[in-house]
Amino acid sequence: xxxxxxxxxxxxxxxxxxxxxxxxxxxxxxxxxxxxxxxxxxxxxxxxxxxxxxxxxxxxxxxxxxxxxxxxxxxxxxxxxxxxxxxxxxxxxxxxxxxxxxxxxxxxxxxx
Amino acid sequence: xxxxxxxxxxxxxxxxxxxxxxxxxxxxxxxxxxxxxxxxxxxxxxxxxxxxxxxxxxxxxxxxxxxxxxxxxxxxxxxxxxxxxxxxxxxxxxxxxxxxxxxxxxxxxxxx
Numbered sequence: 377x378x379x380x381x382x383x384x385x386x387x388x389x390x391x392x393x394x395x396x397x398x399x400x401x402x403x404x405x406x407x408x409x410x411x412x413x414x415x416x417x418x419x420x421x422x423x424x425x426x427x428x429x430x431x432x433x434x435x436x437x438x439x440x441x442x443x444x445x446x447x448x449x450x451x452x453x454x455x456x457x458x459x460x461x462x463x464x465x466x467x468x469x470x471x472x473x474x475x476x477x478x479x480x481x482x483x484x485x486x487x488x
Numbered sequence: 489x490x491x492x493x494x495x496x497x498x499x500x501x502x503x504x505x506x507x508x509x510x511x512x513x514x515x516x517x518x519x520x521x522x523x524x525x526x527x528x529x530x531x532x533x534x535x536x537x538x539x540x541x542x543x544x545x546x547x548x549x550x551x552x553x554x555x556x557x558x559x560x561x562x563x564x565x566x567x568x569x570x571x572x573x574x575x576x577x578x579x580x581x582x583x584x585x586x587x588x589x590x591x592x593x594x595x596x597x598x599x600x
Contacts (some may be wrong), residue, residue, distance in 0.1 A: 384526060384543055418578050418591025419531070464530055475521065475546065476589060478531035
């Protein structure tokens with residue numbers, strides 16, 4: 377069992393639709409990150425959230441850190457084909473030896 | 489800007505063979521980590537280092553050894569490869585006090 381569970385594992389939507397990806401854990405994190413990974417490449421950092429209840433926006437992407445700092449969500453508004461990729465959350469804190477442990481990943485496909 | 493460089497990009501081994509995956513970074517980062525990525529599992533932390541001469545185990549350390557003799561290099565050794573070690577391996581680095589991890593492009597390993 378992994379420390380961070382993401383849902384859904386796979387998501388296929390039409391261009392223009394909205395979607396939310398969830399990242400859940402029973403552990404408390406000092407910070408939580410979201411990455412996007414393209415095929416054949418390493419993950420690239422999108423955002424870091426550190427405060428419970430924090431909301432950050434990156435163009436059409438909205439990231440929220442849960443009040444108890446155990447979970448997070450990524451919401452994409454009006455998805456575009458360029459949003460296609462693997463989305464990964466990663467948390468670090470006392471339970472991880474202050475190293476980043478990754479979630480199980482959500483594979484998003486946006487159909488034109 | 490080289491960033492994090494991993495070699496080789498692809499490797500095929502027979503069961504029982506040994507090999508070393510190389511990772512080098514030119515950003516003078518203290519922290520370096522090795523992850524493996526398998527379908528549906530996200531990235532799992534194998535070993536990490538917080539500085540030259542200091543290493544520690546992550547989530548899935550069995551079957552892998554590491555050492556950190558210099559700040560720049562963090563090789564991952566498979567002493568006796570097993571089919572269960574077929575995976576994509578990523579090396580990452582970051583500076584202490586900052587949460588931005590930089591990833592290499594990965595090494596795709598198949599063990600037959």
